[in-house]
Amino acid sequence: MNPWLHGALYGVVLLAVLMTIVAWATWFERKFAGRMQSRMGPTIVGWAGLLQPISDAFKLLQKEDIVPARADKTLFNLAPPLTLFFALAVAAVVPFSPGLLASDMDVGVLYILALSGLTVFPIWTAGWASNNKYALLGGMRAVAQGISYEIPLLMAAAVPIVLAGTMSLGGIVEFQVQHGWLIWWPPGPGLFAFIIFLLAALAEGNRIPFDIPEAESELVSGPSTEYTGIKFGLFYLGEYVHTMISGAVMSALFFGGWDGPFAPGLHWMVFKTLFFFVVLLWMRWSLVRYRPDQLMAICWKYLVPASLVVLLWAAVTVVGGPA
Amino acid sequence: MTADERQARLAAFMTERFGVEADPWPDGGPIVPVEQHVALAAALQAELGYTLYVYCVASHWPDETPKGGDLIPEHYEVATGLRSVGAGSHVAMWRVSVPVGAGVPTLADLFAGADWQEREQYDLVGVVFDDHPDLRRLMLPEEWVGHPLRKDYAIETGHLPWR
Amino acid sequence: MAVKANIDSGRWGDPYLDLSTYTADADLMELNMGPQHPSTHGVFRVVLWLDGETIVKAVPHPGYLHRGVEKLCEKLTYVQITPIVDKNDYVAPMLNEQAVNMAVEQLMGIEVPRRARWLRTLLAELQRVASHLLWLGTFGIDLGGALGGGTSLFMYCFRERELIMDLFEGLTGSRFHYNTHTVGGNRHDVPAGWAEQVKQVLTFIERHIDEYVAVLDHPIFEQRTMNVGVIDAELALGLGLTGPVLRASGVDHDLRRDAPYHAYDEIDFKVPIAHGGDCYARYEVRVAEMRESIRMARDLIDGLPEGPLVGARPIKTPVQVKIKSGQAYVALETPRGELGTYVIAGGDNRNASPYRFKIRPPSLHSVSALPWVLPGHQVSDVVAILGSLDPIMGEVDR
Numbered sequence: 001m002n003p004w005l006h007g008a009l010y011g012v013v014l015l016a017v018l019m020t021i022v023a024w025a026t027w028f029e030r031k032f033a034g035r036m037q038s039r040m041g042p043t044i045v046g047w048a049g050l051l052q053p054i055s056d057a058f059k060l061l062q063k064e065d066i067v068p069a070r071a072d073k074t075l076f077n078l079a080p081p082l083t084l085f086f087a088l089a090v091a092a093v094v095p096f097s098p099g100l101l102a103s104d105m106d107v108g109v110l111y112i113l114a115l116s117g118l119t120v121f122p123i124w125t126a127g128w129a130s131n132n133k134y135a136l137l138g139g140m141r142a143v144a145q146g147i148s149y150e151i152p153l154l155m156a157a158a159v160p161i162v163l164a165g166t167m168s169l170g171g172i173v174e175f176q177v178q179h180g181w182l183i184w185w186p187p188g189p190g191l192f193a194f195i196i197f198l199l200a201a202l203a204e205g206n207r208i209p210f211d212i213p214e215a216e217s218e219l220v221s222g223p224s225t226e227y228t229g230i231k232f233g234l235f236y237l238g239e240y241v242h243t244m245i246s247g248a249v250m251s252a253l254f255f256g257g258w259d260g261p262f263a264p265g266l267h268w269m270v271f272k273t274l275f276f277f278v279v280l281l282w283m284r285w286s287l288v289r290y291r292p293d294q295l296m297a298i299c300w301k302y303l304v305p306a307s308l309v310v311l312l313w314a315a316v317t318v319v320g321g322p323a
Numbered sequence: 324m325t326a327d328e329r330q331a332r333l334a335a336f337m338t339e340r341f342g343v344e345a346d347p348w349p350d351g352g353p354i355v356p357v358e359q360h361v362a363l364a365a366a367l368q369a370e371l372g373y374t375l376y377v378y379c380v381a382s383h384w385p386d387e388t389p390k391g392g393d394l395i396p397e398h399y400e401v402a403t404g405l406r407s408v409g410a411g412s413h414v415a416m417w418r419v420s421v422p423v424g425a426g427v428p429t430l431a432d433l434f435a436g437a438d439w440q441e442r443e444q445y446d447l448v449g450v451v452f453d454d455h456p457d458l459r460r461l462m463l464p465e466e467w468v469g470h471p472l473r474k475d476y477a478i479e480t481g482h483l484p485w486r
Numbered sequence: 487m488a489v490k491a492n493i494d495s496g497r498w499g500d501p502y503l504d505l506s507t508y509t510a511d512a513d514l515m516e517l518n519m520g521p522q523h524p525s526t527h528g529v530f531r532v533v534l535w536l537d538g539e540t541i542v543k544a545v546p547h548p549g550y551l552h553r554g555v556e557k558l559c560e561k562l563t564y565v566q567i568t569p570i571v572d573k574n575d576y577v578a579p580m581l582n583e584q585a586v587n588m589a590v591e592q593l594m595g596i597e598v599p600r601r602a603r604w605l606r607t608l609l610a611e612l613q614r615v616a617s618h619l620l621w622l623g624t625f626g627i628d629l630g631g632a633l634g635g636g637t638s639l640f641m642y643c644f645r646e647r648e649l650i651m652d653l654f655e656g657l658t659g660s661r662f663h664y665n666t667h668t669v670g671g672n673r674h675d676v677p678a679g680w681a682e683q684v685k686q687v688l689t690f691i692e693r694h695i696d697e698y699v700a701v702l703d704h705p706i707f708e709q710r711t712m713n714v715g716v717i718d719a720e721l722a723l724g725l726g727l728t729g730p731v732l733r734a735s736g737v738d739h740d741l742r743r744d745a746p747y748h749a750y751d752e753i754d755f756k757v758p759i760a761h762g763g764d765c766y767a768r769y770e771v772r773v774a775e776m777r778e779s780i781r782m783a784r785d786l787i788d789g790l791p792e793g794p795l796v797g798a799r800p801i802k803t804p805v806q807v808k809i810k811s812g813q814a815y816v817a818l819e820t821p822r823g824e825l826g827t828y829v830i831a832g833g834d835n836r837n838a839s840p841y842r843f844k845i846r847p848p849s850l851h852s853v854s855a856l857p858w859v860l861p862g863h864q865v866s867d868v869v870a871i872l873g874s875l876d877p878i879m880g881e882v883d884r
Binding site: 326350351374375376377378380382402404406408409410411412413414416431432433434435436438439440443447456457460461462463464471472478 | 548721724826841844846
């Protein structure tokens, strides 16, 4: 098939499936949080509140769209769709089962890192364009955090690249199917790289305990303070998509992607992605958040040196070791 | 030391050092001359261990002629309380009386907490505290006119800027 | 003198800093935190001058909830004041009522019967547990956000606080504004089966406090609270900070023990203190106090003496409460510290209402610590410090 046509068709299907999953992921999160907090979560709309996401979407669409009088209107309106766009674009190279991906790029991992690095821009744009001091502080925090954590994220993602010898996500998963999951084998670098990657991904995705740009108890709502209605919804959607995709990337890089017994590969990939999503939710609803300077200290004092060491370890393993 | 012993020591201290008539001990503490207000507070803090700043209460007393007495001119009364911490905690209280228009020296140099308490009394009652580092209104808006806890403050009518 | 020396030496933050003399690499940013802000515990406004994210100067502006309670009380009879002051510290209304009635009782020379004193002590301790639970929950929200781990803690704490609310409802008929204390005694006697219920609730809460401590026992919480918002003993005393905040600064002072009222001289209890003076020390003190209060409440409900709730000459109509003249300052220990009532009776007012009525709220003093403590901290610390001081804006502004 023409790769362009394949990409377009697959993209549409992927978008539809992903957005549906994300919509009900919000329902799941609310139920999950409710159970953790000894309350019910949504129960009114539909059976067990299952239609809640639809009701939410309609509510957000109905809300008045307010643009602050002295905001930079173009940038203000551009930021929310861009957030969602960058988050969704990552999904193009995530392999859900052999051949089931929009584009098996040779530089898939690089593409993912580049796009997730770009997510900082719409957040900063939103913070700047809102003409609000809380939004500005939030945007500044987002930039500082995003750029700092980009480094350990990249280093940690380089470990599977070094071990598998390819930059294509599909290739990395194939390698794991043949040699075993990178988190276990070769023992050592993969596991540590995964821990660093998880922490950095949490920070990149602005999830508690690293959600300092939003920090609603300090900065009201950070960059999205001035947004109403569906624009606010887009920010939220972007955040969920980002979390979901990082789960998928993690399972592809370290947990063998579609590899698994008894069931078809797609099932395993979706299962692993959702598993990581739940882990992130679990952390979100049980931890308190760090302070910005502490967050920076963790990154520069611990994660960056550690990721360098792990990368070196991986290189040594490849050159002299069993791989 | 029990609270009763502290009370006896305080009364003796006030009489000896500041010549204040404190026997019998009046309700709300004896009235101390304005000039000795700060000196008394400093002595209590440094020598008798009354280190905890408790309260500052100002009250407004308009012109009054008691039955068969002379006119008592309009004045403010500012009551201050300091507390000793630990076992047998006791409040050392005294009052100063100033005519309207005159100021009471501030305790903000001795007690950090006096800053806000005196601001509140200035805001609500209208007593001016001399040498206060930052004498602004505390509760009411800056542009408020009048001091609501004064006895001549009309309560039936509206007040600018709010009605 | 001492205050200025401590500011100049840099030991305390400078609330009077002249910003024109401050040199920064870039412009200072003026950030208006509040009055509409998620973590200002009501309506409270702090103007912060920021150098990057570091606070250079903080100027709090209370007063958004000022309702003129003191002026109002001058126009009410002593009996009518009780339900009004319920609305001051709306997290511990029981103690507001007690403070007012104790002042009136002292001015009138009324002896409160022993059973009423024990019941008041019991209610005070239950209220202390409820108040500290609410504090712990909201402190979690301050640190963890409304969409995060903090909310989980908040929900747990509110679940338990609700049980104490139910107890109060069983006793007085209302969940919040009880109006159960009256001059010379208490209005509502213990209903049948209430004592059992209290003991069950206490056991339930005691078990769950361990869970909250376990939830918060992780490095993030410690890093957010340790060495943040340190108030040394000298500043705490000078500011008139009382209660857990003072005890967290290492000053062993508790009115319940040191100037006993109610039935506190008849029961045994310990006063927990901590020495850090930081947010974590305040957390430690409050949790320890909760445990201690539960123990006390258990003793109190077991030992509740028989007898009348009001004296031999009960106050039946408001007209009976008349004070010709006199001044009194009466203080008690609320969950937030020393709540005092200064009453000047008589004057030109009718004898049934006070001439001047002043409430000495512990929260106002706590909040006044902010400009001294905040400089040098980060924006994120503002909510941690404000939360750890446990201010109730209804009480600050009155």
